[in-house]
Amino acid sequence: MGKSYLRNILSAVSFLLMAASLYMVFVYVPTEATMGIVQRIFYLMVPVAWLSLLSFLIVFIGSILYLRKKQSRWDVLARSSAEIGIIFTTLTLITGSLWARPVWGVWWTWEPRLTATLVLWFIYLAYFLARSLAAEEHRGATFAAVVGILGFVDVPIIGLATTLWRGIHPGALIFQGGLAPSMLLTLMVSLAAFTALYSLLLLQRISMKNDEIEIKRLLGLTAERHNTGDR
């Protein structure tokens, strides 16, 4: 029962960090001078964008290990991370739009990072599609792993190509100019809170998936007993 212990600790940690980051975002941190109140989205957007990349890294690692070792637990890891990843990628696109509207006056701009995130979102979709269209489950897992590996390798190239395509965007100035210490601290707490939440969700999803596999196995077993009993 060590795992549920770990999950309890993670729940507590992410709850506390999340509460702290909410306080810091809305009360502690000063409003940004040029962009105004909308700049506070920044403390949500950066962590969810970070998680969409982190999830894909875990998908990549899980996929490689699955292809090497053919153990279903690596596929469970990759798949669970991809499920969480596509949610955070969607959130990145939504918060990106919410940011773009007041700052640039449009919901969507073909801004390099937003574009790269959109492509990442499509690759996540391809990951699930490759799995669902395979005839057998283990083939689907293999196909998904292949998409997971190619997709992750593609991410830096997509980033490079979209950046060169559109030139440097205003957001990059935030990092170049350096953040005020209070803003940096708020960002760090938010990042920590979301990373803890990610770990919690991942563990939760993996244990759910494992339970599903176990139930399927048991159902198969009872069906077999039943059949042989009839004869």
Added chain:
Amino acid sequence: MRFLSKALVITWKDALSEMRTKEVLSSVVVFALLVIVIFNFAFGASQEKMLLVAPGILWVTFTFAGMLSINRAFIPEKEQGCLEGLMVCPISREAIYIGKMLGSLLFMLIVEAIALPIFTFLFNLPVLSLQLVVVTVLATLGFVAVGTLFSALAVNTKAREMVLPILFLPIVVPLIISAVKASELALSRESWATLASWLGIMGAFDVIFLVVSFLVFAFVIEE
């Protein structure tokens, strides 16, 4: 060396069956021409407008035509049980990948070699330059490197040719961006130095995806 000769046998097999049937090549060339003509209607035929949209038309045409021909790379193999035959042959899976990849590369380059002069002729553009040839070859190599792998994957799924574009297009986005931008620069007769960063991205893409696809191909066709 023996590895390469084995791969080339597979390429030769594909070329031979194509020479006898002319199934893929003829339909893909006609398809490419039709796309060019339809784009002409979509954008209107004025010369200034054409210079703006030409790189886009060129690469949409090549992407669709490429997808059509790459899709065919494994479907006949699967339908006629040839894939099983290849897999029981005493050759590595990697040799199958390289062989099929070279075959698709050859087909696509032939299609492009026919379509590019016609493109020049129809739109009155200076398409036939060394720069554009280099851009086309680099982009096509990346296309078939990824395409051959996904074609083998798609043929083993329930939806077959429907799957390929959805898997393939997001991955080749950087290639399409670079090809369009580099063609744009080449058409306005810029120097090689301005093209360098785009050619660099395409070169890196080609090398990385040839290696990665080579490594994972065996898992895709495994029964």
